[in-house]
Amino acid sequence: MTILTKSFEIFCGTGGVGKTTLATSRALSQASSGLRVLLITIDPAKRLKDLLKLTGDSVGEVTPVEVSNIKLDALLMSPEKTIQRMALKYHTPDLASNRIVKILSRPYGGMNEILSLVEVQMQFDSGKYDVIVLDTPPGAHFLDFLEGIGKIQSFFDQSFVELFTYLGSKTVNAGKKFGFGIINRVISGGLRKLLGYLQKVTDAKFIEDFIIAVQIIYKSKEAFLKGLSLQERLKSKSECNWFLVTSVEQGKAQEALEMKQHAKSFMHQDHFLVLNKCLEQEMSDWNPVDVKLQAIKTSLDSREKELKIILKQSFPVVLEFPEIMSLEPIEHVINLTHKWKTYVI
Amino acid sequence: MTTQPRRLYIFTGKGGVGKTTLSKAFVRYLVEHDHEAVYLTFKNQSLSETHKDSNSETTVDGIREISLDLEESARTYIERRLSSKMIAGWIVKTPFFRALINMVPGFNYLIYLGRVLEYGKNNPRMIVVLDAPASGHALTMVESTTNFQNIFESGIIFDDTRKMLSRLNDPDYTKIHVVSLPSQMSWQEAIELKSGLKERTPVDVHITVNNCLYPLVEQNLKDLPSGLREKALNEKRIIEEHQSEMQCILPHSLGINSKTVELDLVGSLSKLI
Numbered sequence: 001m002t003i004l005t006k007s008f009e010i011f012c013g014t015g016g017v018g019k020t021t022l023a024t025s026r027a028l029s030q031a032s033s034g035l036r037v038l039l040i041t042i043d044p045a046k047r048l049k050d051l052l053k054l055t056g057d058s059v060g061e062v063t064p065v066e067v068s069n070i071k072l073d074a075l076l077m078s079p080e081k082t083i084q085r086m087a088l089k090y091h092t093p094d095l096a097s098n099r100i101v102k103i104l105s106r107p108y109g110g111m112n113e114i115l116s117l118v119e120v121q122m123q124f125d126s127g128k129y130d131v132i133v134l135d136t137p138p139g140a141h142f143l144d145f146l147e148g149i150g151k152i153q154s155f156f157d158q159s160f161v162e163l164f165t166y167l168g169s170k171t172v173n174a175g176k177k178f179g180f181g182i183i184n185r186v187i188s189g190g191l192r193k194l195l196g197y198l199q200k201v202t203d204a205k206f207i208e209d210f211i212i213a214v215q216i217i218y219k220s221k222e223a224f225l226k227g228l229s230l231q232e233r234l235k236s237k238s239e240c241n242w243f244l245v246t247s248v249e250q251g252k253a254q255e256a257l258e259m260k261q262h263a264k265s266f267m268h269q270d271h272f273l274v275l276n277k278c279l280e281q282e283m284s285d286w287n288p289v290d291v292k293l294q295a296i297k298t299s300l301d302s303r304e305k306e307l308k309i310i311l312k313q314s315f316p317v318v319l320e321f322p323e324i325m326s327l328e329p330i331e332h333v334i335n336l337t338h339k340w341k342t343y344v345i
Numbered sequence: 346m347t348t349q350p351r352r353l354y355i356f357t358g359k360g361g362v363g364k365t366t367l368s369k370a371f372v373r374y375l376v377e378h379d380h381e382a383v384y385l386t387f388k389n390q391s392l393s394e395t396h397k398d399s400n401s402e403t404t405v406d407g408i409r410e411i412s413l414d415l416e417e418s419a420r421t422y423i424e425r426r427l428s429s430k431m432i433a434g435w436i437v438k439t440p441f442f443r444a445l446i447n448m449v450p451g452f453n454y455l456i457y458l459g460r461v462l463e464y465g466k467n468n469p470r471m472i473v474v475l476d477a478p479a480s481g482h483a484l485t486m487v488e489s490t491t492n493f494q495n496i497f498e499s500g501i502i503f504d505d506t507r508k509m510l511s512r513l514n515d516p517d518y519t520k521i522h523v524v525s526l527p528s529q530m531s532w533q534e535a536i537e538l539k540s541g542l543k544e545r546t547p548v549d550v551h552i553t554v555n556n557c558l559y560p561l562v563e564q565n566l567k568d569l570p571s572g573l574r575e576k577a578l579n580e581k582r583i584i585e586e587h588q589s590e591m592q593c594i595l596p597h598s599l600g601i602n603s604k605t606v607e608l609d610l611v612g613s614l615s616k617l618i
Contacts, residue, residue: 014360014361014479015359015360015361015479016359016360016361016362016479016531017360017361045530045533045534046533046537047529047530047533103449103450103492103496104448104449104450106450111448138360138479144390147391194436194439194441194442195441197423197427197432197436198436198442198445199500200426200427200500200501201423201426201427201500201501201502202497202500202501202502206496206497206500210445210449214444247361249361249526249556250360250361251603252361279572279573282570282572282573283570283573285570286569286570286573288565288568289568290565290568292561292562292565293562293565293568293569295599296558296561296562296597296599298599298601299597299598299599299600299601302601302602303601303602306602323572323576325572325573325575325576325579326575327529327579327582329530
């Protein structure tokens with residue numbers, strides 16, 4: 001099995017499967033072959049963060065790191081910093097100062113997925129890297145990251161574009177000066193009705209603030225749309241490797257099957273299913289005599305085997321990684337880096 | 346001594362620690378001890394145009410399991426507030442409303458939590474077991490009620506949120522279980538999550554360590570293959586070091602699939618009450 005080098009590599013998966021550790025080891029394995037690699041990560045466990053020196057002032061900034069004599073750049077996503085860079089690059093200072101945008105770009109807010117794509121695009125534009133490895137925000141579900149991108153699309157969908165083009169910046173100022181009533185008057189019938197209903201349950205000020213925030217985001221649409229166009233490139237077989245990570249520990253076969261159903265619209269078909277924390281090799285030579293140990297072996301074995309059968313039926317390629325029995329994150333990363341090497345010519 | 350159960354149990358923790366199996370087993374435990382209980386989980390985190398918009402409910406040998414749908418929950422809320430099913434149905438389908446729910450952090454959880462509390466309100470004997478989202482999302486969820494007090498400064502949602510907050514933050518009503526595995530990384534995260542939760546709510550937050558190989562193989566360490574032995578010894582170290590902070594330690598189940606694991610767990614859950 002050979003994994004070709006592409007400009008982008010995306011790691012998706014639920015929390016706790018070792019996604020960040022695998023993405024880190026993948027980035028290191030690429031960097032050790034002389035490639036210029038940027039690892040963008042979202043939410044590493046504290047000790048991995050320490051290992052990558054992504055603490056304090058480094059948060060949200062590209063940071064050169066060295067692990068086991070391998071050098072690469074790493075970036076711990078900070079939505080706030082990405083917004084600041086966008087505001088600077090696209091000359092839209094309002095973006096960095098608006099109250100609601102700040103709320104939307106908080107961790108686990110609605111803009112995390114699109115902001116990580118925008119960040120990847122901006123870093124790619126810098127021309128400094130051969131490969132950008134993106135460790136996506138952990139979701140409750142494999143698809144949370146991919147579906148999250150759709151959220152921003154609903155911002156730019158037809159009715160929105162019409163609405164906010166129509167409103168224009170003058171209306172924002174008028175709204176500020178004369179209150180919500182003016183915005184109300186210029187908005188076409190259907191939307192006015194909707195906002196009226198929403199006002200009954202929220203309050204007028206929130207809806208007004210939200211509309212202003214959306215207009216500010218809309219003014220920066222160039223940046224967001226570039227992020228969205230990147231999404232198209234990520235669907236291309238020649239530009240992106242997709243790794244969907246799950247672990248034996250999780251044993252969520254059902255999720256894998258649902259994944260197969262949905263994946264088509266989000267990514268190309270030769271993606272990789274990465275199965276982490278396999279115990280099979282560890283147990284292959286173990287033939288316990290004790291009845292209790294036999295039961296333990298059977299329980300571990302059968303859950304892993306069942307999962308593998310289902311995964312292999314559902315995915316074109318399944319990459320297996322062993323569970324690393326160590327307390328130290330550095331050993332996990334180094335062991336897995338070696339394992340990646342076996343998948344590359 | 347029998348302890349009176351709380352009305353709402355929230356199970357959270359890093360992904361893959363066994364929240365779902367454990368919460369289902371806990372519902373079974375409650376039902377076997379003559380309580381009325383229901384298992385709830387959130388089907389989706391955002392509104393999309395494509396998904397089916399209804400809750401899915403199944404009853405497996407007397408155990409009710411409900412997967413709440415966001416759109417259904419939102420529609421029900423608006424329907425009650427505006428007293429019109431038709432208008433509610435229309436509102437939740439509009440792009441503006443979808444964007445609002447999907448973009449504002451925690452709005453989805455606010456809607457869900459409202460729905461969750463309904464189950465307890467409508468039946469004063471009902472115990473709700475919530476299989477909640479993983480770690481960071483759980484913080485967003487717990488925080489959402491407080492956040493919305495700040496975002497909406499007045500109005501119906503503001504008042505409703507205040508009512509929800511008083512329930513959720515009532516230690517006699519709610520209890521949170523953080524589930525962890527006996528590994529260094531998972532333990533670290535559980536501790537961080539617990540302190541994060543404690544900063545946000547006065548209710549009890551307890552840590553349960555799930556799937557421990559160690560106590561099971563304590564007598565057989567020398568018969569294990571070296572890797573598994575190391576795993577068991579790592580677990581031993583973590584358990585011994587932090588035992589005082591672990592409210593419940595559950596051994597690795599010998600079940601061969603999630604259903605048998607769930608049944609196997611039921612007998613060990615009295616400490617979770």
